Amino acid sequence: MSGSALFETFTRAPLAFDHGEGTWLVTDKGERYLDFGGGVAVNSLGHSHPHLVSALTEQAAKVWHVSNLYEIPGQRRLGERLVDATFADKVFFTNSGAEALECAIKTARRYHFVNGHPERFRIISFEGAFHGRTLATIAAGGQYKYLEGFGPKVEGFDQVGFDDIDAAEKAITSETAAILIEPVQGEGGIRPVPTQSLRRLRQLCEQHGLLLIFDEVQCGIGRTGKLFAHEWAGVTPDIMAVAKGIGGGFPMGACLATDEAAVGMTAGVHGTTFGGNPLAMAVGNAVLDVVLEDGFLEDVQRKALLLKQGLAGVADEFPDIIEDIRGTGLMLGLKCAAPNTKVNMALRDQHLLAVPAGDNVLRLLPPLTVTDAEIHEALDRIRAGARGLADAIAAAAAK
Ligand SMILES: *Cc1c(COP(=O)(O)O)cnc(C)c1O
Numbered sequence: 001m002s003g004s005a006l007f008e009t010f011t012r013a014p015l016a017f018d019h020g021e022g023t024w025l026v027t028d029k030g031e032r033y034l035d036f037g038g039g040v041a042v043n044s045l046g047h048s049h050p051h052l053v054s055a056l057t058e059q060a061a062k063v064w065h066v067s068n069l070y071e072i073p074g075q076r077r078l079g080e081r082l083v084d085a086t087f088a089d090k091v092f093f094t095n096s097g098a099e100a101l102e103c104a105i106k107t108a109r110r111y112h113f114v115n116g117h118p119e120r121f122r123i124i125s126f127e128g129a130f131h132g133r134t135l136a137t138i139a140a141g142g143q144y145k146y147l148e149g150f151g152p153k154v155e156g157f158d159q160v161g162f163d164d165i166d167a168a169e170k171a172i173t174s175e176t177a178a179i180l181i182e183p184v185q186g187e188g189g190i191r192p193v194p195t196q197s198l199r200r201l202r203q204l205c206e207q208h209g210l211l212l213i214f215d216e217v218q219c220g221i222g223r224t225g226k227l228f229a230h231e232w233a234g235v236t237p238d239i240m241a242v243a244k245g246i247g248g249g250f251p252m253g254a255c256l257a258t259d260e261a262a263v264g265m266t267a268g269v270h271g272t273t274f275g276g277n278p279l280a281m282a283v284g285n286a287v288l289d290v291v292l293e294d295g296f297l298e299d300v301q302r303k304a305l306l307l308k309q310g311l312a313g314v315a316d317e318f319p320d321i322i323e324d325i326r327g328t329g330l331m332l333g334l335k336c337a338a339p340n341t342k343v344n345m346a347l348r349d350q351h352l353l354a355v356p357a358g359d360n361v362l363r364l365l366p367p368l369t370v371t372d373a374e375i376h377e378a379l380d381r382i383r384a385g386a387r388g389l390a391d392a393i394a395a396a397a398a399k
Pocket of ligand 1: 095096097098099101130131132133182186187215216217218219243244
């Protein structure tokens with residue numbers, strides 16, 4: 001054995017956290033870190049939220065797992081609540097984002113199959129997309145760094161440039177089944193898709209009989225200040241994948257669809273052992289209790305503005321470190337002028353956690369429960385980190 005017993009697939013920071021409290025993570029040595037990474041947009045309500053802890057522990061004392069051979073009341077309830085709050089009529093629960101996408105892709109293909117068009121199975125996606133790490137979702141994402149070495153790319157995915165709607169239109173053929181897009185690209189570098197573009201995609205889908213699939217795994221569940229990011233554009237999809245924030249840290253995901261889009265997903269054609277288990281459903285319902293509370297999302301919008309304006313000030317002060325601020329809601333990106341990994345390290349030295357993304361961006365994804373005081377504290381730390389890095393770069397250049 002060389003090194004650790006674990007696959008070397010992750011480059012981990014030399015930090016181990018013992019527990020969390022709201023927006024804070026505390027190491028095994030008692031050092032406190034302000035968590036603006038949020039487990040990559042997962043800890044939507046921070047750490048150890050009392051309502052989530054009691055939902056999980058109460059369910060844990062009752063029953064953990066029964067399988068989808070039986071009724072699961074929490075699943076039925078969460079499904080109904082998601083349907084009430086969205087465009088959807090039907091929900092399938094999964095354990096992860098990639099599985100939610102797999103279900104979305106299969107739902108789109110089955111729709112055309114049962115409508116007499118088995119030849120329509122291709123899906124158009126966009127450069128910079130990230131849809132997960134299964135064989136189908138790396139093909140959908142289309143990024144060479146994730147496809148290399150894993151054999152032939154799963155057939156049926158065509159990619160066009162980011163926000164290139166003309167190219168998407170040209171890519172439509174008699175074999176196209178659907179268009180798949182993140183309303184706000186996460187891993188790709190916090191790139192919001194313009195409202196006009198989402199509307200044009202909706203029109204293209206109408207014209208050509210295609211299904212529109214939104215991947216809201218990262219931008220959904222209140223992250224942008226609406227329950228789902230596409231609400232800002234006033235456009236609804238036929239199918240949507242959700243995960244990350246919906247479990248508040250408990251692994252779960254969901255694929256939502258209209259009755260029409262889900263027409264092919266009949267008994268036995270798809271399944272899961274763990275998806276929709278009682279523990280996940282208890283936590284998912286508890287997350288919705290909080291996020292759907294009156295005024296909660298309005299407060300997210302207000303805090304997001306406070307953070308974004310503060311960040312714009314820091315970017316003005318340190319243009320050689322931070323070029324620009326992008327994103328919406330509490331899904332913000334520092335477009336870095338210095339390498340984003342260096343900026344990330346400089347912030348970590350200030351005990352502030354963030355997450356690197358593509359396009360030399362550093363993501364800030366604080367819990368939706370972050371306080372004003374914590375936002376001010378984070379801005380102070382980002383400013384100190386940027387100053388430290390600017391000084392270090394100047395010192396190196398003077399040598
Ligand atoms: C994280 C992510 C996924 C994959 O989710 P996993 O739970 O890691 O499988 C898919 N799509 C988007 C937009 C994501 O951010």
